[in-house]
Structure formats: C-alpha cells, structure tokens
Amino acid sequence: MATVTRTAKDYRTSAAAWWCPGCGDFGVLRALQEAAAKLNLAPENVVLVAGIGCSGKIGDYFRSYSIHTVHGRTMPVATGIKLANRNLTVIAAGGDGDGYGIGLNHFIHAVRRNIDITYIVMDNHIYGLTKGQFSPTSQQGFKTTSSPAGTADRPVKPLQLALSAGVTYLAQAFSAYPDHMAEIIAEAIQHKGFSLVNCISPCVTYNKVNTYDFYKEHLVNLDEDPDYDPRNYDLAVETVRKYDELVIGRIYVNDTQPSYQDLLPGYSKEPLVNAKLDYEPEHWQQILQEFA
Amino acid sequence: MATVTRTAKDYRTSAAAWWCPGCGDFGVLRALQEAAAKLNLAPENVVLVAGIGCSGKIGDYFRSYSIHTVHGRTMPVATGIKLANRNLTVIAAGGDGDGYGIGLNHFIHAVRRNIDITYIVMDNHIYGLTKGQFSPTSQQGFKTTSSPAGTADRPVKPLQLALSAGVTYLAQAFSAYPDHMAEIIAEAIQHKGFSLVNCISPCVTYNKVNTYDFYKEHLVNLDEDPDYDPRNYDLAVETVRKYDELVIGRIYVNDTQPSYQDLLPGYSKEPLVNAKLDYEPEHWQQILQEFA
Amino acid sequence: MRNELTWVVGGQQGEGIDTTGEILASALNRLGYFIYGYRTFGSRIKGGHTNYRIRIAQRPVYGIAPRIDVLIAFDQDSINRLAGEMAPGGLIIFNGKAGRAKLPPGAGDVRLVEVPMLDIARELGNPIMKNMVGVGVSAALLGLRPEDIEPVLDDRFRGKGGNLVAANKEALRRGYEAARSALGDTADVLHLEPGDRRRRYLMTGDEAAAFGALAAGCRLVAAYPITPASEIMHWMVKKLPQYGGVVVQAEDEIAAISTVVGAGYAGVRAMTATSGPGFSLMQEVLGYAGMIEAPCVIINVQRAGPSTGMPTKHEQSDLFEMVMGSHGDLPRIVLAPVSIEDCFYAAVEAFNLADRYQTPVIVALDLALGLGKQTVEDIDFSRVKIDRGQIALPDDLNWDGGDFKRYRFTESGVSPRSLPGMPGGLHLATGLEHDETGHITEDRTNRVRMMQKRLRKFADIKDVEAVRYEGPENPHVLLIGWGASYGALREARERLEAEGISTGHAHVRLLAPFPADEVNRLLSRATHVFVAENNALSQLAALIRQHADAADKRRLRTINKYDGTLFLPAEIVEPVLESITPVGVTAKEVG
Amino acid sequence: MRNELTWVVGGQQGEGIDTTGEILASALNRLGYFIYGYRTFGSRIKGGHTNYRIRIAQRPVYGIAPRIDVLIAFDQDSINRLAGEMAPGGLIIFNGKAGRAKLPPGAGDVRLVEVPMLDIARELGNPIMKNMVGVGVSAALLGLRPEDIEPVLDDRFRGKGGNLVAANKEALRRGYEAARSALGDTADVLHLEPGDRRRRYLMTGDEAAAFGALAAGCRLVAAYPITPASEIMHWMVKKLPQYGGVVVQAEDEIAAISTVVGAGYAGVRAMTATSGPGFSLMQEVLGYAGMIEAPCVIINVQRAGPSTGMPTKHEQSDLFEMVMGSHGDLPRIVLAPVSIEDCFYAAVEAFNLADRYQTPVIVALDLALGLGKQTVEDIDFSRVKIDRGQIALPDDLNWDGGDFKRYRFTESGVSPRSLPGMPGGLHLATGLEHDETGHITEDRTNRVRMMQKRLRKFADIKDVEAVRYEGPENPHVLLIGWGASYGALREARERLEAEGISTGHAHVRLLAPFPADEVNRLLSRATHVFVAENNALSQLAALIRQHADAADKRRLRTINKYDGTLFLPAEIVEPVLESITPVGVTAKEVG
Ligand SMILES: Cc1ncc(C[n+]2csc(CCOP(=O)(O)OP(=O)(O)O)c2C)c(N)n1
Ligand SMILES: Cc1ncc(C[n+]2csc(CCOP(=O)(O)OP(=O)(O)O)c2C)c(N)n1
Ligand code: SF4
C-alpha cells in the first residue's frame, strides 16, 4: 500500500460537476484534489464534510468518504467524525453562507477548541444555490434579489474573526490560482490543529462585484512578501486589517498549541472506533457497586 | 412628564431578587438601575430583553417592559423590538453561556449590523443556573461538574471577537464597582449603534477561580489611564490582548458608523408600530394590476 | 380550435427557459385565457433539465393536466423526458437541424417538427433570444399573432433599453414566421378559441401570500433564504420600503423567527417564510411565541423531505410537525390555503387570527401552491379587514405603577395586551410559566389555570373556513385532501360524478385546531372515504383518525404520492374506482 | 412497627437539604429497604423551597405515596407547604425554638415537635451540619441506630479529610440523641420493621440510562447542559475517560446532535441527552440522521413545557414532538422506559436498535424517571448484548474503485454500511435524496424506492418489548400510561382489583413505531379504557387513536395532570370509579 502514488485523478468521482461554467468552485475542487495527491492521501482515510450550497456539492465530486451535512453544520459533524477516528483526515468544505452565516457559532467554537480539522470555505460573497441573495460576507450596499436597494449590513470579516477566536492556521487563497491554493490546502491538512483556508471563489452568475478581475487587481500575496512573518500574530491582525482582508497566502501559523484531541482527558490514542465495547458482566457488576 | 426625575428605586419591581448572596448579578442590576436613573428613562420606553440563566432573571427585577427570551436568542428578539419601535431603548442582558455559547452567532451578526441596542453580558465564566458546568469563557483546564479533569477547550475572547466583528461601543465593567458600571451602561445606552458592556459578574457558588479577589487584583482600569484612547481601534485590539481581556472601562468607541435603522432602505423614521395599516381597496387594486 | 390545451417548453436550466413560459403565460392571461403554470426544475443553477408547463383553458383550472399537446423542446433530453406524456396527435417542436431529434421508442402518435430556434437567435446576434423565438413559434401554433404578445414585451423590457424591446419583437416575429412556414396550416387544430380578453391576474401562491400579508398590515419580515419560500421575501423587500416597513435577512431561521416574535411582541405585524429545514429549526421559538402569547405568522412552503430532501420538488409532509411539533402542550393555529388565490386570503386571516388569539399562526403552503402560477379572477379587497385583537386601552392600564395583568385570566382565555411604550402596561413576558402579571411561578394551581387559559383561547374557533366542501349531502365516495391537490381532487370528483358515482370533495383548510365535528359529520355521511396526500405517512389521514371517530381504518383509505410531483386526476380516480368496485382493493388502508 | 412509611425533609435550596435525603436513602437501602426518592425543587440556586421525599418499604415501590408520615422541616415554609399532606398521626420535626412553628389551619391530626437542629449544628461549629443532625433525628424516629448510618458517612466523606467524617458522625449522634430525648418512646409507632440487609442498588433514571449507554458501548457523548438531563453528561464524563471515550460539552444542542451524528456515521456509538427546549432545537438534524441512516441515540428527559416552562417540574408532553417532530416523512424509534431500572435496559436496547436499523433512536424519559431515585434489585448484565448491525465486511466492499452501494435496496430495507477508513467503501452520505450509491438524484422511481426502503426498515420491529401489560385477559377496566406513571398506575390497579373491579394496566414502552395491533387487541378486550398521562393534550391517547380502531372517543377516556407533579394512585382510582359508576361521568373524553 505504501508504494502507491496518487495523482489528482484519483480523487475524482464518477459524478460530473454541475457548477456554472467559470464558477470558482472548480478551482477549489482542483486544488483540493491536487493537495490530496501531493500528500498521497488514501481516499478511504479522508472524510470530506460538505455544507449545503453550490459549494457543498464538492462532496459529490471529490473521491473519498464524503458526507454532506445540513446547512451550517459542517463543524460539529466534522468534530464528531474526527473524535470517532483520530486517524482520519477530516476536511470540511462549504460556502460563506454555510460557514459564516448560519454556521458561524460552530465555526468559532471549533476554532477555539483547536480540533484537528481543515476547513475550506468557498467564499463567493453570495448565496449561490438559493439564487443570489446577499451573504454575510457581501459588502455593504450590495444589491441582490433580497436587497434590491443595497444591503444595510456590514460584512463579517472571517479572517479577523478567526484570528480573534485563536485560529492556529489561517490562510487565504484564490480560485484563479489553484496551484497556490493546492499548496496551501496541503499545508493546512498537515497542520496539527484547526486550519482555515478561506478560498475566494467567485460566483460568475450572481455576483458581479466580487469578480475574478476585481480580485486579480486587489489581492496581495503575502507568500511573496519576504518581510511578512506568518508566525507573528500581531502582524497578522494588522496586515489583514490594513488590506481589508484582500490578501492571499499564509496569514498566521502557530504550531505550539496542542489540539483538542490531545487535551481531552483519557481520550484514546487509538481510533475510538476501535475501542473495546464488550465487557464481561463482572466488569459492570463492579460499577454497579457504586450504587449500593 | 418631562419634569419627572427618577431614582434607581423607580426601576425596582415587586419581585425579590433570588440570586445567591454575594452574586455579582446584584451589582449589575444596581448599575443598570442607576444608569436608567441617570438618564431618567421612562420605564415604559425601555425594553429589557433577558436571556436564560441566573443572569436572565434580571428581567424580573428591573422595572420596565421586560421580555425573557429562550436561551441564546436575546439578540434577534431585541432586533425585532427595536425595529418595531425605534423610539424604545432596547437593552439586552444575559449570561456568558447565553451570549457567547448558544447565542454567539446572533451576537456577531447583531454587532456587524450595528443595530442600536445595548448588550449587557453578565459574565461569570460558568453556567450558573444549570449548576456549574464550564462556559465558553471558562479558562482552559477549569474543573467543573462537566469537566472533572479540567476543560480541553480554550476560552472565547468576547472583547476580541466583538472588535473583530466591528463593534462600535465596547466596554467592560466589574460588579464590584457598580458605580463605574452604571456610568458605562448609561454611556452605552446613549451610544447610537450596537454597544457591548461585558460585565464581570462573579458566581460565588460555582466559580472558585474567577472570584472578586482575582479580579480586584488583576483588572486594569483603562478609564484611569490618561494615555489610553478608546477611539483608537488598533490600540484597543492591542490593549485587550496585552492584558488578556483583564481590563475595565471604555475600550473602544466609534460614533461615526450609522446604525442599522438608519441604513435600512425606506425604513420609517417614525416607530413602525404606528405605521398605517389600513388602505382602501383601491390602493391594493393598483398593486394587483402588476399581476395583469 | 381548442378550449383547453397544455403547452410545455423544456431545456437546460440557466438558459432562460422560464422566460419563454412566463412571457407566454402573461400574454395568454391578457388575452383572457385561464392559466395554470407549473415549473419543473432541479436544485442547481445552470444545466440540468427544466420545463415550464402551461395549461391554457377557457374556464378556471386548478392544476396540471395529464397530457401535453405542444412541446417546445430545446434539447433531446426534454423529448426523452416528456414524449411519454404527449397527447395523441401532439406536436413537438424541436430546436435544431432536421433529422437530429429522436422520439423515444413507444412515444406513440406524436408529430415532430424541427425549427432551428437557436440558429435564428444566433442570426439575430444573441443566442439567448432563442427563448423569444420559441414564444413566436408557440404563438403561431396556438393561433395567436405576434401583436398579441408584444405588449408583454413592452412591459417587460421597457426601461431596459429601447433596443431590447425591438430585438425581442424581432425574435418573436422570426419565430412566428418560421413556425408558419414549417407547419403551414397543418397544425391549425391546435389553435385556441379566442379568449375573452377580460382583465385577470396571474400570480404564484408565494406572491399571493406575500400580497395578502402586505395588505393585512405586515410591516416586518425576517427570513432566511430557502427554496421554495424565498420568493416571499423577495416580493416583500420590493414592497415594504414603500410602507416604511423592513425586511431582515437573518443569519439563520432561529434568528428570523426570534426577530418576528420580538416585533410581534412590540406590536408590529410580522412574519417569516421558510420551508421544512428552516421550519424544523424554528420549533423552539414557535413554542416560546405560544407561551408569551405573541402574535406572529410563519409561512411554511413545504418541499420534499425529510432533511434536505428534494428542495425543488413538491410534497405535503410537514403536517405532523406543523400541527404537533415543538415540545410541550402547545396550541397553535395552522391554516392551509386551498388555492393560489386563497393564499392571499389565508395570509390576511393569519394576521387577524394571530392578533385576535395572540398566538403563532402557521400558513401551510406546499411547493406547488407556492411556485405554481394561476389565473386569479379578482381579489376582493373589501374582505381585507384588519382586526388587531385586544390591545389594552389606556383605561385598562395600571397608572398607579402596580403590575399590569398582561396574562389576566379571562373567560375567553385572551387577555388584553400592552405594548412597549404604553405607560402603565409594564410586565414581564417569559417562556417560563408565569402568573397573570407575568412573574415567574411554579405554583400548581396557577400552572393549571394558565395552561387552560392558553388552551381554550381558540380551541373552537368559529370564524375560519375550516373545510371547503363540494358535492352532495351524502356522497357514495368522499375525497379528502389539502393544499395544492385541490385541482386534482376537484377534477377527480367531476370525473367520478360523470361515471355516475355520487362524490364529495372535502378540502381541509384548518389543520389546527382540527375541525373534528365538521370532518366527522362529512365522514359519517359517506360510504367510502379516500384521503389523498403528497406524503408517505398519510399525515392528514392520521390527524383525521386522531380526531374523528368515524375514521376507522377499514373505511378510511389513503392515496399517497411522494415522488415529488403533483397528483393527476387519474391518479385519484383509478384507485377509487378499483377499490369501490368489489373486485380487488388497491387503495391502501391507513397503516 | 411499620412496613412502609414516607419521610420528607424540607427547607431552603442551597442549604444541603438534598444531602439529608441522600444519606438517609443510602443508609436505608443498605439496611435492605426498598426506596423511592423524589426531590421537589425550583429553578434557582439558593433559597426557595425544596424537599426530598423518601418512600420506604419492605417491597418494591415505584412511585410516591400520598401521605407523609414524618416531616423534618427546616423552616416554616416547609410546614405550610406540606402539612396538608401529612398522614393522620404524622409527626413534624421542626427546627427551632419552641412555640415558633405554626401548623396551618386544617392540618388535622398531626404532632409537631421541635428540635433545634440548627442550634446543635452551630454548637458543633458548622451550621451546614444541621442536615446531618436531621439525619440523626430521622434515624431515631425510624428506629435506626447511628451505627446504621455511619458506613454511608464513611464512604461519602472519606478522602475529604478525616475530620469531616468524625464531625459528621458527631452531628448524627447529637441529632439522634436530641430526638430520643425530645420524643422518648412516644414515636415508636414510626419505627420500621427491620430490613433484610440484602445488597441492592439505589439509582436515578438518568444514572441508569447513562450506565446502560456505557455498558452498551457508547463512547462519545455530546451534550449541552439542561435540567433534568445534565446528570447524564455528568455521570458519563466521570466514566468515559476510563474507556478512552469522550464527552463534548457542545456550544448548543444543534452542535451536540451534529457531533453525535458525525461520530455515529464514523462508527462510534454516540449519544446526546437533553430536555424539551434542546430537543426542539435538534429537529432538523434528527431528520438528517434518518436520511443518511446514521445510528444515534437521543435521550430526552422531559420537563414541563411548552417553551422554558417549568424546568424543574415533571411532565410528559414531548410525545408529539418525539414521535412526529421534524419535517418530512421521517421514521424513527421512540422507546419509553417504564421504570428507573428499565432506563438501563432501554438505553442498551436503544444502541442496538440504532445500529441494527441505522436510525436515530429516542429514549423518552421524564423528569420523575430521570431524577427520581429507586431501589434496583439487581441488573442482569448478561442481557447486555452488543449488536452492531450490518457493518460491511471486506468482501462486501468494492475493491475495484467503483462506487460502494451504501444505500443498497434490500428486502429488509437495511443496507450494510461502510465506515470511513474502510478501503472500497467510499460513498456520499447526504440529506438530499440519493440513489443506492449515495449520489444525489431526484429521479421519481428512485425516490419512491428509497422512501420505502427507509420506511420499511423497522415498520414492524418484533424484538422490542412494546407494551408491558399486567392484569387479566379481559379486564373490565384498562389503564394505559407511559413513563414514570408506572408506579401510580400499578397501585391504582391493585386498589381497583381490591375493590373487586377487574383491571388491567398497559404501559406503552414503544411509542414509535407504534404497536398498533397489540394495543388494539388490549383495547378491544376491555370495557372501559383510561389513558392517564402528565400532559394536557392527551398526547398518548391521540397517538392511540391515530393507530387503533378500537379507540373511539366514547370508550377512551383520559386522565390528565399537568401541574408539574406526579400522579398519586388515588388520582387515577377516583376518576375511574366515578366514571364507571353510572352516576356522573367526570373523566374527560378525548378532545
Ligand atoms: C436550514 C436551511 N436553511 C436554508 C437552506 C437553503 N439554502 C441552501 S444553500 C443556502 C445558502 C448558500 O450559500 P453559501 O453557503 O454561501 O453557498 P453557495 O451556494 O454560495 O456556494 C441556503 C440558504 C437550507 N438548505 N437549510
Ligand atoms: C435550549 C436550551 N438549552 C439549555 C437550557 C438550559 N440552560 C438554562 S440556563 C443555561 C446556561 C446558563 O449559563 P449562562 O448563560 O452563563 O447564565 P448564568 O446562569 O451563568 O448567569 C442553560 C444551559 C435551556 N434553558 N434552553
Ligand atoms: S450560481 Fe455561482 S456559485 Fe453557484 S455554481 Fe453558479 S457560479 Fe458557482
């Protein structure tokens, strides 16, 4: 088994991706497949936990164990899976609405627990699957079917939120640069602890503001900045704010924090799914005596 | 009416507060009553929106319109009330579990909308009413009935989260100093936009770590620091982090941001509750023509 | 010349197929035809089959017809999927080169004619115009003239640039001509009898419900997008700002309903609209609204479940949850409109009931009602009467600073409520058990009285049309249904009557509190009873059995369909005929 | 000398009243008495009345008794609240100075004796010791010796400092002596017949359920604290680390159940425990678990609703939601244990059923079951058999890289599942409708087959005790109940039989899928049927009517109690007697 080398193709399913031509999600899928190949992950040891949205369909296209949750619940489902079998590579993927709207609470709590999963948010600043309402990351004043006169809400800032929640690996990538994204995703998967890769993944159908061109013009690649040190938390906070989150690359990396699994008292070092369940009646009799 | 002057007594109900003797929540109640008196608020124009928890019982003791929500939902209920009648003073109050656990998503979204409400979190770093489980703000390693060997979770940092969510008024106060707290709450109420006052309110029954003494020793009062400028966002972020959130006083104040009510397209300048509802059939006939 | 006909256009999602349907439907509506329009689509944005079906008639129609007379097929996939439904002698217009299209085996007596609609559009410089070409083709087939369609184009494209109107008209004309030349007069049998050109209205149930809410004085909507309910929010967000009102797109459905309850408590008529997954998330706050007695309205547009299920497919399977969801003994009102038009009236009623009984009211739509489009003759706006229920008057309030009895024990169970801002009306509203003033108490006597107060408020509401019944006093066969099956059941009844079987049709409109006596009376007068519903667990039948003694299993049979599509009349008629004929019983007994 | 007796201690919350009760109960258990212990408390931490009631008997007891024989009252409030329940000749020990306590008017034939328990404790240097003094007083009254109690103190305070044990023993002895000297032998009638000193066990239903889960192999618990279910998490968090397992205190109930579903999907036996408000929040994910066919267990310990209701009060009003909540046609299993002991077995069963049928299983406790404490003779651990159901073996899996048919259509409806980590078992698990391999599809034929597959999996499970029936074949009166009412119904039956009325008692243990045939058979053999339940909407009766033809309204009468307290046997017997006697019918017909 150890000698198999895999290519991106090994992570393709038989289902044809139905995203609109040009959709940023193709880039994310490709990057994920390449990252998996780079790490030569055995598909059966990977669980992809997908959200609901156009983005969430990625679960049908990436070849691994794949579980499509209900809207907004990738984080706790992924947590349950990781705890059930700590040897699995658990990757969650979903939209900005899924993760920063309905699912934001779980996201923050997963970050602070530092559970060892990788979260790929496919951020298109819109609700794609429900046909183009504004999302939590949509910029203020954005006009959509649910905000014909422009939104009143200021956007959430996922990178800043993740930093303030204590994220231990934070990066941003762009669908137009899938190789860079693949590199980052591979690194995030290898990170011990919670990693967030916010993937800017334009929706070509409903979002005419946050377009490929817009990002190509504005994104700053921190990986190319020799002065940028992703181990410096204060610098990360400052930089993300300075560029109003329009950065890509490694933003913050901290590998000194133990992950949730390593801190849980008594938690099995072996996959919990293999734990012994059957005990002799005598064993339980002993516990019963505590009630005498 | 304009000549009535009120004292803290005018905001007392007939119900006797049942908190444990010494509970920090007494201080918060007193501070809120004094703040209301300071501003001479007519009780009928105030709605206190309380959460579920020991803290949430404050709704039974503060004399105003008072609504006790289900666990974790103060923010959206308060939003509905404020939008229904923008002339009301809407104050939400609840515990750390209520606000930063189950209710965290709503909290972040209320902050980013900058809806004009004041949120008082009575933070005792514990689930009081359910008899002492750890809460989202409990420090790592904290031993409780639900974590006899200490928690694995790292705490949420409410001040940092609020800042990264774009809060426009942020302060922290301490139950042992109710006058200071009253001053801050009064200011927060007057702030146009979302204000968070995180009130450190020790639970004397279940939390033997985050005690009055601990805080008296560690809290730094920013209001007493002549060099501290609460209008400087970067300084706020830095300071809160430097002191690991152990600060009190005004942390950040920004009154340049319009509030949600002022940005909603077409939203009535008058209280919506007074809007005309009855229209002549002719009026609706006209709209019907859009379907012809 | 035809009195009635079904036209369908099929193609790939995201290519404007809907537009073809909508423009044709609008034009036909203006010409005086009665329309029932129904879209079949999938849960994806571009690609995948979609079709738009229009039933065109000279009398009101309430549902789809089983056979397609004309199919405009933009791709082979549409032919493959729909050829089996073609009426004998039906006509398929295929977009493309001659000889390319294939009829699937066994398609029967169907004529296939090729018109290169896309090519024509390309010639006109814009491939998306193929849809307008398709409208032109359709006009020719149905015996309409381009001029009959043009006003719709004027309205639709006006203000989007003069060019657009002209270009579309050109495409329309080219399609018309292409069809005339391809077909000559060989398809004139499909021409429609002229319509009466009376002014009527074409709307979806989502629109009708939103319109009803607006007219009823709804001024705040808080919702989270979800198929097939988002359209309600979309319609409201265009209108409410003109009334000073507001739409909040919430962060999730829990926030949505909480915001609505807050607004309702503070005196504003407010609602949310959702579908199954969102409705499930609202269960806790639904109970809270009942407990603090805050009026609020929830429109639940059902889709195929459980879980995410089939988001774009029709079903009626949330009945259990709407009537019996949320923990504890929670009374609530559930109204299920019987037609698209009735969505308007039911929404108006919902707001009045919510205020009158200070309770959450659920308006149960289903996907077919919500997204189906139907001709509405007129709306009787004089029926829109706003009744805010018992809001305390200054004299009721305690000016002495004492506690206001917000939850006063009254005979009716309804207590006058004060609104924030009213001096003297201070009180606590809490989801914990409370006394008359709202203070928290666990006193046993108070508990029982408070429960009974809440339970009696509307245990026997009389002011609601609970069952719509059509048919003889003592029918041999009684058909029972709810929601969008109205059309199929109505036609099934007509057909059974035509076969000489005396048949009644009861459409249950009030699901909670359940009209037990009325339904029991209907049941006991009929010999055979069939409950037809779009779910697998026979949820309405179960509810009937729960309440009506005359509903024993042997007599109450169920007809279920849960493949995501609407009933066709024959799907009712056939099992009825089989099962009332002595030989062979196939309709299922309630399980 | 007494065979049976009820002892109560009352006082203010937060003052250790519970400890008095728990220590006495433990000691009595060790002496060989059968115990039923029940705590009355309020939703606050310190202050407010609380009491701990112990029924002490020589034979198993399943519920509270109506009359109190001994009351240890630490305050006047306890006397005011409880004096009305005193048995004739009952004894109240009041803490305090002579002449200070008052019997409320109409308290009847009750003796009030003052023992300055607090003063004694103060003398001993620690006012909280008043509880131990109270235990000593109680020992004297019941005819026990301090030595009978001391082993419990040794166990309880061992390791908390030698001082503590000694101090408590001293308090115990001082209380004992104070009572002996205050009463002499005037209260010897209250002495208990000696117990048999056999080893038995005292536990709450929450503990029994948690223990059952552990023994069944539950290795992950994700939960959010809530009364009266938190104790399950608390027990598990002490045990699971010893088995390598884990307790996740989630951020809310949605996260809790989602984590459990994730773990269940990945092959670990996992559960959550909650009460009404949390259960309502879980509705969406409950449906999701059903749709992806992930095994999971949800313990719902019911409390008084709706909404936040009365968090510390008993009720059985979540039946509707447990059986019919969540949108769509969702099959699920709902098991309601009939006793505290049965909580253990039901939990074990739940995990087996969840795995065997790949479905969510709800274990329905109520507050009285969850927090009530009862003597358990023994637990038969040989009944703990772990059946993981159909987990795919390597041979079942597709090694060729093709899609594994996770949702294969099988006759039983159950398909072997693969677990992440198994080569060849890759598939998609989704809440959207899917085909056999898990791929998303809206194909109509597949939809119907997949629905039927899910619905047939356990439509007629046979391997569960569905109804516990006690009584004659053809009883004149049939009593039906569920959950913690078992004790009251059992005693009511005994009393009715003693009155010469042939009576049966059916306790429904399987609420879903409903054992329609079995219940129908029982119904049809009885003349009068009474359904007794702690809710207002007669939820079990409604469910019975939904499924059983023999349940017509005239015959099925309901007895409801929803003031937050348990039924007393008389509250069943009286309405039954009144209503089967021709004069005057008071039991309510199902509404
Ligand atoms: C509880 C619930 N509410 C609403 C929906 C409807 N819904 C499906 S996807 C979606 C949002 C999609 O937005 P996003 O997460 O940004 O994904 P995208 O489609 O943009 O990739 C919504 C609201 C749902 N499926 N479940
Ligand atoms: C949906 C729901 N889950 C759980 C509970 C139980 N509960 C009541 S209060 C509370 C937490 C209290 O903690 P916190 O908000 O910090 O308030 P405190 O008591 O500490 O003031 C919980 C979990 C509930 N009422 N509703
Ligand atoms: S609608 Fe947008 S997000 Fe969805 S598939 Fe199309 S381009 Fe992608």
Ligand code: SF4
């Ligand atoms: S338990 Fe703690 S938070 Fe609750 S009232 Fe007592 S001291 Fe206050």
Ligand SMILES: [Mg+2]
């Ligand atoms: Mg998106």
Ligand SMILES: [Mg+2]
């Ligand atoms: Mg707290």
